[in-house]
Amino acid sequence: xxxxxxxxxxxxxxxxxxxxxxxRNILKEKGVLFINLMSSPGSGKTTLLENTAKNFNGKxxxxxxxxxxxxxxxxxxNAGMLSYxxxxxxxxxxxHLESGWIKSALEEIDLTNIDILFVENIGNLVCPxxxxxxxxxxxxxxxxxxxxxxxxxxxxxxxxxxxxxITKTDLTPYLEIDLKQLKENIKKVNPKLKILELxxxxxxxxxxxxxxxxxxxxx
Amino acid sequence: xxxxxxxxxxxxxxxxxxxxxxxRNILKEKGVLFINLMSSPGSGKTTLLENTAKNFNGKxxxxxxxxxxxxxxxxxxNAGMLSYxxxxxxxxxxxHLESGWIKSALEEIDLTNIDILFVENIGNLVCPxxxxxxxxxxxxxxxxxxxxxxxxxxxxxxxxxxxxxITKTDLTPYLEIDLKQLKENIKKVNPKLKILELxxxxxxxxxxxxxxxxxxxxx
Numbered sequence: 506x507x508x509x510x511x512x513x514x515x516x517x518x519x520x521x522x523x524x525x526x527x528x529r530n531i532l533k534e535k536g537v538l539f540i541n542l543m544s545s546p547g548s549g550k551t552t553l554l555e556n557t558a559k560n561f562n563g564k565x566x567x568x569x570x571x572x573x574x575x576x577x578x579x580x581x582x583n584a585g586m587l588s589y590x591x592x593x594x595x596x597x598x599x600x601h602l603e604s605g606w607i608k609s610a611l612e613e614i615d616l617t618n619i620d621i622l623f624v625e626n627i628g629n630l631v632c633p634x635x636x637x638x639x640x641x642x643x644x645x646x647x648x649x650x651x652x653x654x655x656x657x658x659x660x661x662x663x664x665x666x667x668x669x670x671i672t673k674t675d676l677t678p679y680l681e682i683d684l685k686q687l688k689e690n691i692k693k694v695n696p697k698l699k700i701l702e703l704x705x706x707x708x709x710x711x712x713x714x715x716x717x718x719x720x721x722x723x724x
Numbered sequence: 725x726x727x728x729x730x731x732x733x734x735x736x737x738x739x740x741x742x743x744x745x746x747x748r749n750i751l752k753e754k755g756v757l758f759i760n761l762m763s764s765p766g767s768g769k770t771t772l773l774e775n776t777a778k779n780f781n782g783k784x785x786x787x788x789x790x791x792x793x794x795x796x797x798x799x800x801x802n803a804g805m806l807s808y809x810x811x812x813x814x815x816x817x818x819x820h821l822e823s824g825w826i827k828s829a830l831e832e833i834d835l836t837n838i839d840i841l842f843v844e845n846i847g848n849l850v851c852p853x854x855x856x857x858x859x860x861x862x863x864x865x866x867x868x869x870x871x872x873x874x875x876x877x878x879x880x881x882x883x884x885x886x887x888x889x890i891t892k893t894d895l896t897p898y899l900e901i902d903l904k905q906l907k908e909n910i911k912k913v914n915p916k917l918k919i920l921e922l923x924x925x926x927x928x929x930x931x932x933x934x935x936x937x938x939x940x941x942x943x
Contacts, residue, residue, distance in 0.1 A: 545764040546849050546878060547870025572850065574876050598880060600819065600850035628877070630765050631791065631819035631848050650869040650892070651766025657793050658847070659765060661817060673869070679898045 521636055525604035528611075528639030536724030538621045541640035543662050546628030548648040549672035549705055551577045553714075554623060556705040558584035561715050563620040563722065568610050570602040570627045577625060589614050593627065601632040604639045620722055630655070634662035642666075642721065645698075648673040649680055653687040660694040668699045668717065675704040740855055744823035747830075747858030755943030757840045760859035762881050765847030767867045768891035768924055770796045772933075773842060775924040777803035780934050782839040782941065787829050789821040789846045796844060808833050812846065820851040823858045839941055849874070853881035861885075861940065864917075867892040868899055872906040879913040887918045887936065894923040 532539045542550045554567055558581060566587040569578040578590035589610050593599040602624060616622070624640065626633040634643075645666040647655055650673060656663045663669060669691055677684065684702075691698055701717065703710030751758045761769045773786055777800060785806040788797040797809035808829050812818040821843060835841070843859060845852040853862075864885040866874060869892060875882045882888060888910055896903065903921075910917055920936065922929030 545766065545847070546874050547764060547867075571877055573879055574873070576873050576876065598850070598854075600848070627850070628764070629819070629848055629850050631817070631846070632851065635817075648766075648869065650867065650895070654793070654795050655765050657795065658790055660792055676869070676895070676898060679895060 518635075521603050521605065524608060525637035525639035528604055528608060529641060532622065532639070533641070533723060535616055537616055537619050538642075538718070538721055538723050539624075539640045540621060540718075541624045541626060541633075541638050541643045542646055543626045543630070543633045543643060543666070544628065544646035544648075545630045545651065548628070548646045548651065550625050550628070550646050551580055552705040553646065553670065553672060553703075554581055554586065554625060555584040556708070556711060557714070557718075558586035560708070560711065561718060563718070564618050565621050565623065566614060566616070566619050567623040567625055568602075568607060568614075569625050572598050572600070572627060581625075587614070587619070600627055600629045601636045602626055602638055603636050607638050620724060621718060630659040630662050634659075634665045642668060644668045644670060646670045646672055647687075649677050649682050649684070653683050653690055656687070656690040656694045663691060663694045663698060666695070666698060668701060670714065671700065671702045673704060673706070674702050674709060675707050737854075740822050740824065743827060744856035744858035747823055747827060748860060751841065751858070752860070752942060754835055756835055756838050757937070757940055757942050758843075758859045758861075759840060759937075760843045760845060760852075760857050760862045761865055762845045762849070762852045762862060762885070763847065763865035763867075764849045764870065767847070767865045767870065769844050769847070769865050770799055771924040772865065772889065772891060772922075773800055773805065773844060774803040775927070775930060776933070776937075777805035779927070779930065780937060782937070783837050784840050784842065785833060785835070785838050786842040786844055787821075787826060787833075788844050791817050791819070791846060800844075806833070806838070819846055819848045820855045821845055821857055822855050826857050839943060840937060849878040849881050853878075853884045861887060863887045863889060865889045865891055866906075868896050868901050868903070872902050872909055875906070875909040875913045882910060882913045882917060885914070885917060887920060889933065890919065890921045891924060893921050893928060894926050
């Protein structure tokens with residue numbers, strides 16, 4: 506990597522981190538818990554949010570990050586959650602969200618009475634972990650279909666998160682996944698990571714996720 | 725995005741594309757078919773290569789791209805394929821491979837009698853599609869567990885590929901995936917994309933992948 510490139514990159518990250526810190530404080534003052542969901546494409550972030558919209562008792566909003574389409578925003582909206590879409594396609598197809606975009610989005614979202622604001626980050630286990638969006642908690646989502654080795658191969662998303670949700674537990678009878686090994690690998694890269702196992706489809710384990718949200722609500 | 729940043733980025737892409745073109749020609753002259761596999765983490769690229777190593781008749785080599793660990797390289801090597809690992813972790817954890825790194829890797833790989841060289845790109849459906857690594861064919865891999873909407877949401881990987889492999893077809897009885905809709909979505913973003921459906925686990929459909937490789941071998 507050339508020196509010029511590194512300098513530009515550091516400047517971007519410093520600007521991003523400063524604004525993220527401001528956002529974190531602003532939302533805390535407003536009493537809005539801010540949660541950033543990160544995962545690969547297809548790990549089940551949107552389905553988790555749909556189930557949460559339908560079954561969690563509280564007023565929720567989500568900022569949906571996608572390169573293209575408003576498909577997720579429509580799904581979440583149909584489930585009854587206030588939803589705002591950011592598409593990065595027109596801006597070079599960026600593979601992550603940045604705090605500046607969240608700040609711009611918040612100018613258009615009415616946060617009155619909102620208990621929890623989610624960001625559904627762009628489906629990518631690499632880049633989103635490098636950019637602080639100002640959340641109070643980063644949550645990394647991993648499905649049982651992805652294999653035991655993913656925490657070791659993509660450590661940053663696990664190191665920069667407070668909670669890891671293992672989704673699609675209903676599929677384990679049909680997979681060769683070793684859940685014990687997966688959890689050991691998660692603990693290897695981040696011993697403090699809180700692990701929740703659930704199936705958004707059957708509802709199994711959702712109560713642990715809802716308990717986590719209730720415990721950390723700010724108002 | 726700032727003007728300075730865009731200029732740097734364009735220069736990197738131009739340098740990358742020039743070297744990719746050179747690599748493509750060099751490997752063609754040597755009679756080595758060069759295939760770049762791209763997908764999300766956990767879509768089944770490594771398992772596809774393991775099955776290919778065991779059951780395809782030909783001398784194969786793979787360049788494994790990962791941010792961290794040599795786990796995939798070990799798996800492939802155990803299956804009997806010549807394997808070379810690139811880890812981007814020490815270089816900032818880049819989320820894709822570039823043609824310059826492939827060129828460096830090739831200086832250490834003995835290509836004598838090799839029929840097919842694979843790149844298993846870093847697990848990421850976004851960034852790898854932006855960087856030409858010099859392959860004769862880009863192959864995008866998508867598993868049945870990832871949902872019908874992924875081609876619409878991450879179009880570039882599908883637009884920049886010649887073949888799409890739908891993996892884990894053995895799991896479809898336990899999923900709500902609409903395979904017809906998935907294939908329609910693939911054709912929407914790239915009508916020319918050749919679609920192969922297979923299960924590396926059961927072996928179902930692997931013959932179509934092997935036929936594709938045999939048909940396109942250069943020696």
